[in-house]
Amino acid sequence: xxxxxxxxxxKGITSQEAVSTVNRILKISKSGHTGTLDPFATGVLxxxxxxxxxxxxxxxGGFKKYDAVLELGISTDTLDATGxxxxxxxxxxxxENMVIDVFSKYKGKINQVPPMYSAIKKDGVRxxxxxxxxxxxxxxxxxxxxxxxxxxxxxxxxxxxMVECSRGTYIRVxxxxxxxxxxxxxxxxxLRRTKSEGFTxxxxxxxxxxxxxxxxxxxxxxxxxxxxxxxxxDTLAKEIRDGKQLRVSHLxxxxxxxxxxxxxxxxxxxxxxxxxxxxxxxxEELNSLDGNGVLLKLLRxxx
Numbered sequence: 309x310x311x312x313x314x315x316x317x318x319k320g321i322t323s324q325e326a327v328s329t330v331n332r333i334l335k336i337s338k339s340g341h342t343g344t345l346d347p348f349a350t351g352v353l354x355x356x357x358x359x360x361x362x363x364x365x366x367x368x369g370g371f372k373k374y375d376a377v378l379e380l381g382i383s384t385d386t387l388d389a390t391g392x393x394x395x396x397x398x399x400x401x402x403x404e405n406m407v408i409d410v411f412s413k414y415k416g417k418i419n420q421v422p423p424m425y426s427a428i429k430k431d432g433v434r435x436x437x438x439x440x441x442x443x444x445x446x447x448x449x450x451x452x453x454x455x456x457x458x459x460x461x462x463x464x465x466x467x468x469x470m471v472e473c474s475r476g477t478y479i480r481v482x483x484x485x486x487x488x489x490x491x492x493x494x495x496x497x498x499l500r501r502t503k504s505e506g507f508t509x510x511x512x513x514x515x516x517x518x519x520x521x522x523x524x525x526x527x528x529x530x531x532x533x534x535x536x537x538x539x540x541x542d543t544l545a546k547e548i549r550d551g552k553q554l555r556v557s558h559l560x561x562x563x564x565x566x567x568x569x570x571x572x573x574x575x576x577x578x579x580x581x582x583x584x585x586x587x588x589x590x591x592e593e594l595n596s597l598d599g600n601g602v603l604l605k606l607l608r609x610x611x
Contacts (some may be wrong), residue, residue, distance in 0.1 A: 309334065309357075309358055309359055309360040309525065309526075310354065310356055310357060310358045310360050310493050310528065310610075311360050311520070311523070311525040311526050311527050312354050312357065312507075312526040312527075312530070313334075313354070313357060313513065313518070313523060313525060313526070313532045314332055314352060314353075314354050314355075314507045314511040314512045314516075314526060315330060315352075315353045315354070315355055315415075315514075316325055316350065316351060316352065316353075316420070316511065316512035316513060316514065316516050317345050317349070317350055317352075317353040318350060318467070318513050318514070319347075319348055319349070319350050320348070321342070321347060322347050322570050323341050323344045323345050323353060323382045324341075324345075324542065326341070326345075326353055326355070326558045327339055327340065327341050327355055327431060328442045330355050330357075330515075330518065332520065333365055333515065333518045333519055334357070336357060338357070338358050338361060339355055339356060339357050339358070340352055340356055340359065340361045340364060341355050341356075342352055342354045342356065342367055342504065342505050343362055343372070343429065343475065343504060343505075344353075345499065345501060346388065346389045346480075346499065347390070348389060348499065349499040349500065349501065350499070350500045350501070351374075351375075351499075351500040351501035351502055351504075351509065351512070352501045352502060352503060352504045352507055352508065352509060352512050353501070353504070353512075354367075354504060354505045354507055354531070355415060356531075357525070357611050359528075360528055360531065360583075360611065362608045363528055363531060363532060363581075363584065364508070364530060365512075365542040365610070366535070366547045366572055366584050366607075367505045367506075367531060367532065368430055368505045368506040368532075368533070369424060369473050369475055369505065369532050370505075370506070371455050371474055371503075372472070372473060372474075372475065372477075372501060372502065372503060372504045373470065373472045373475060373501070373502045373503035374470070374471050374479055374499060374501060374502060375460070375468070375469075375498075375499075375502055376468070376469055376470075376471060376479050376483060376496060376498065376500075377465055377466055377467070377468045377496070377498035377499075377525040378466070378467045378468075378469070378483040378486065378494050378495075378497065378499040378601060379401040379465055379494055379495055379496075380399045380464060380466075380467065380487055380490065380491050380492050380493070380494045381396055381398065381467040381493060381494065382395075382493065382494065382509070383395050383396075383397070383398050383484075383493035383494065384495040385424075385425070385442060385549055386423070386425040386480075386495075387423050387425070387480035387481065387483070387484050387495055387496060388480050388495055388497075388499070389497050389498070389585075391407040391425070391495065394493075395493060395514075396493070398491045398492065399464055399465045399492050400461065400477055400490065400491045400492060402464050402490065404459065404585060404590060406490070407459055407462065407467060407486075407490065408459055410486055411457045411458075411459060411469070413489065414454055414482060414485065414486065415454050415455075415456070415457055416453065416454065417450055417451055417452075417453055418451070418452060418453075418454060419449040419450065419452075419476065420449060420450055420452055420478055420481045420482070420485075421447050421448075421449050421450075421481065421482055422435065422447050422450065422478060422481070423435070423448075423478055423480055424436070424438065424444055425439050425446075425476060425499045426438035426478070428447070428601060429502050430445050431446070431500045431555070434482045436560055438486060444556070445532060447476075448597045450476060452473060452474050452476055452477040452479065453469060453471045453473060453477075454473045454474075454482070455471070455473060455474075456472040457468045457469060457472075458471075459558075459566070465494075466497065467486075470502075471488075472503075474543060479499055480495075480496045480499075481494060482485075484496075496515065506530070506533060507526075507529075508587070509585075511524075511526070517596065521585070523546060528574075528581045528610075529574070529576070529581065532574050532584075534592075535571075535572050535574045535575055535584070536563065536565035536566065536567045536571065536574070537565060537573075537574050538559075538573055538574070538575050538576070538604075539560070539577070540554075540559075540575055540576070540577050541574075541577065542577050542578065544577070545575075545577035545580070545582045546583055547598045548575070548583055548606065548609060549582065549610075549611065552603075553605070553606065554575070554585065554603050554604040554606070555603055559603065562593040564593075565591065566591055567587045567590070567591045568587065568591070569587055569589055569590055570586065570587060571586070571587045571590065572584055572585070572586055572587075572607070573585050573586070573587055573604060575604070576587060578587045580610070581610050582607045582609070582610060583604075583606050583607070583608060583610065584607050585604035585605055585606050585607055585609050586604065586605040587603070587604055588603055588605060589603060589604055601609060
């Protein structure tokens, strides 16, 4: 069994606990998720099974999409609904256009300081371990990108919004920054990831569906739609698995997909993924090449 389970993670468990549950249901021992969801968050969590764990560094990794609810007026230490209340403040008289104007300030490249309740390490210790001891340490700001943000529901003190952002964006921090810009504290009440690694909630399955055997396993090709595909013979596939490099003389240059130097390319024999490689020359250049120069550097090889 090799492929990707797109899980609709429930609330109240860590991403690693979700992986362990999938392992138990499917009776497997090797798997890994592609990007942490906070325990209180729900939604799309792609989990790579067995050989698919090798593709995690090469997956789409583009913008993720979330549906979030910000509650204004109540601040917590974790910045979300699981935390201890630090204080309450009066929510100002807001208008919908005021919120939209604030949203516009957070689109594009922004700097975020990671929250203390996060898994980032400082001097070998995770930040949340410091936070649980009441210790706050200095954190360096990180640049992230907010591609889109839309107000979905305006019901003060609750604001429901959609955000599409780059990997590494903390929606909790974004929500609190917005609350402070609006003149009061706040915390993230709900968070649901609706898109990750190119997969959406329409692709996702629950634990219950997996238990009943109705969960769909996505194949490796479906998990790597952004990589050009190059087909080779079974004979050459065996040689690659034995450590042979791909060279110009091995290929029919008339049927190459388009790729340029430095691109990652997926190599298939029949329906099986053989390798993920890095192009050493543009595919257009190969029409004029004749010889044994290395064409593609093997990055991962699949059994």
